Amino acid sequence: MANIVPDSRPISRPTSAWATGEIGQTEQLADRYVAATRTAMVAMTPAIARRCILTYTAPGATVLDPNPTAGIALTEAARTGRHAVGIQPRQPQWQSVCDANLDLAWLAGAPAPARTLTGIADPQVANLPAAVDLVLTGVLLDRDGGHYNRALLDLYDDLRGVIDWVWPGGYVIITCRAWHTSRGLLDLPGEVDDIARAVGLAPHDRCVALTSPIRLRPGSAATHIDVMIYIVCQGRAPCLSLRA
Template sequence: MADQPHPRPLSVWAVAQQHPRRQRADRYIPASSAHPAKMLPALARHIIATFTRPGDTILDPMCGIGTSCVEAAHLGRHAVGVEYEHRWAGIARRNAALAARRGAAGTIHIITGDARRLPALAPPHLHGAVHLILTSPPYGKATHGTVDADRSRGVHKRDFRYGHGDGNLGHRRLDELLTGFTDILTGATGLLHPDGLVAVTVRPYRHNGELIDLPGAILAVAHHAGLVRADRAVALLAGIRGGNLIPRTTFFALHNVRVARTTGVPLHVVAHEDVLLLRRRTLGTDPGGRAS
């Protein structure tokens, strides 16, 4: 990629060498654990360190508990996060305050609002000034949450909803999610610095046994938002020890695979996230990102 601050990175990133709980220790308040879809801090850190410089501005239009913002601040970048749910926005602000107490050199500003209205929500000074937009679309309750099990209550699921209303994109059908995410990317693109980059972390998932190619769908809607693919990488969701993969998967992913295998379907657990790297489309560039 042209004009990037560091040498071209490897296409496979080992960002789960530490367990997610260990990655969040001491940098995030305990209430953060209730969010159903937290970005790995090591993944956010790797993207930010690779594609931006100290003093740059980072934006996450669906920031949740503020992982991307916290990691950006600790790397000396300035971060703005937008979060639809008041609960998570409040926790993101508390995580931002903790980062400041821990000596983070960068600043964090959290906005509560609907990122589909991003141009109206964003402060004027951000327009054309964001060096990296880093975010991840919601996946919904099929892949997230926490399982508790005890002898008296059995197995039950908790912390799998982003909120209690239907307005959150995480509660909508796939077509509605993609329409909303197109609106978000379109608004975010207008805030990009001329040399800015959009990074979307996203994984395929299964719904009623069908594999949903969400990364492919996101690439398609990115085109409608005026973006082209600049690069693509894989972030491992498993650790590597002595040449072997150490699973970090959820109860739900394991359960779905076990159920499928009992019916004779040879499924495997998804052990990676795609990292889609996008730039604004310019004259002379075709939808695939190639010079015409």
């Protein structure tokens, strides 16, 4: 089984580009994810999720994905000893994929449990181990960028619904990429930044995470996903029901 990102600590602070594409996507999925996960990897890969989690949290932290689609962020959180919390995917077809990936993590001996909530009003919220340390989510569009505005509105609602669950100074990371469609290039990272600022998040870092190997041949280029990192302002207090 390929080791997507080494688990050894510590990982240094992020640079402008992360070498998260040296292991192919097929290898990243092998024995760890069901095949249907591949579609979701245009917004977040297991290597990128693991890099975010190992860089911005410690073992035992709580990682939340408010719209997990295939459950990549939750699966990597569980596999690295974090408490994984998700809200049911907005697209029902992803629920079985997410559940299957979390089951694989559990069968492989993932040391931390994963929980899926029905929504922000789910009574299980009161039983979570602590306030959230990291919100990690990816923005996924369909092949031609359809439902673009709907996806942005959903992201706004997702962030607004869970921002008060995060410790002051905690992180919110959103992964996405510019989207090439028959109508031209959609600047999804720029739109995401506008939404994050609108809900009160403070910009912290913006990196690119490579999804293919770095090549040294002239004219070659590695594809990437944007990793947009924000901090929850210190003036906020987490929801009391989430305290340990």
